[in-house]
Amino acid sequence: MNINIFFISIFAGLLSIYFFFKPIKIEEQVFVDIPLFEMNKFTLYELDESGLTTLMIGKNTTRYSDRYVVSDINFTDDSKEYLVNIVANNGIYKNKILKLKDHIYFSREDGLTFQTEQAEYDQNSNIIKTDGKYLSSMGNSTLSGDSLVYYGLEKKIKSKNIFAIYQLGE
Helix, strand or coil: CCHHHHHHHHHHHHHHHHCCCCCCCCCCCCCCCCEEEEEEEEEEEEEECCEEEEEEEEEEEEEECEEEEEEEEEEEECCCCCCCCEEEEEECCCEEEEEEEEEEEECCCCCCCHHHHHHEEECCCCCEECCCCCEEEECEEEEEEEEEEECCCCCEEECCEEECCCCCCC
């Protein structure tokens, strides 16, 4: 076999590979929001110099780099003057802000309670907001309306389309 024929056959083989075989195109996948871990029946404690400030209990949670997504959440905030407890079916806890959905029950140590379907609680400013209908009570007095903003530090409520039954002291 002549050496020229050998190199020509190798060159022809390489050219045929170059023209007839196409590489598989693999698309690069971009994962933006990957969970770090998942837990069942968990308890989260947040502490500072004064002691326990936040207690969060849930049935299931998924921890992302910037938030917790929780089902059957029971959230207790003891960082301000009054102890606040919030129970809901679903919640997202991110940067001291708790976004809640489905069967929310809010109660405060001084007796203020309300129920709604969607709310947002800011732990830093102690403000809870809801854009949906709510039912609130304190003692024998009740209040219902279409939206609510409760300023916990100032003890003020803003609401729209309210219906109130206020029990006067004797």
